[in-house]
Amino acid sequence: MLASSTVDQDRRAQWLRGVLDLCVLGLLARGDSYGYELAQSLQSAGLGVIQGGTLYPVLLRLQRSGLVTVYWREGGGGPARKYYQVSPAGRTVLAEASGQWSAFAGGVGAILQERTAP
Structure with missing residues (x-):
């Protein structure tokens, strides 16, 4: 069982x-967010x-490619947080x-759902 897991x-x-880049862009299209909230x-x-260690390199890559912009927002009673926002290029x-x-x-789903006749 361990091997299967x-x-x-x-x-x-x-x-x-x-798909992580695409998922992050999708979440940011719903509204600006910071790393922990995205996770x-x-x-x-x-x-x-x-x-x-997985998420922040994705965010940096999206930022460097111009798909995401960043800004700092004061935290409620804590330090400022780095917020991420999808850019117009990111929306495209x-x-x-x-x-x-x-x-x-859809193609993968169709293949996986096909059953051969007995």
Whole structure:
């Protein structure tokens, strides 16, 4: 059973690497957010626990590519937080990639649901 669990975790990690950028853009399209809040939203969506060592490089990559902008906002009783916001270019990429993802996921779903006749 342990081997199956490890295989399942490895498979999930591979899937996540392929879609994490798109998921982060999707969340930011709903509203500005900071890293911890994004990680919580990803977990709530069923993607599992996303560590900072995974999430923050994605955010930096999105920022450097111009798909996300950042700004600082004072925290309520704590230090200022770095907020992320999807840029107009990010919205364009998100719209294009969302359609591509839907087609891809539909194709995968169709293959996985096919059953051969006995």
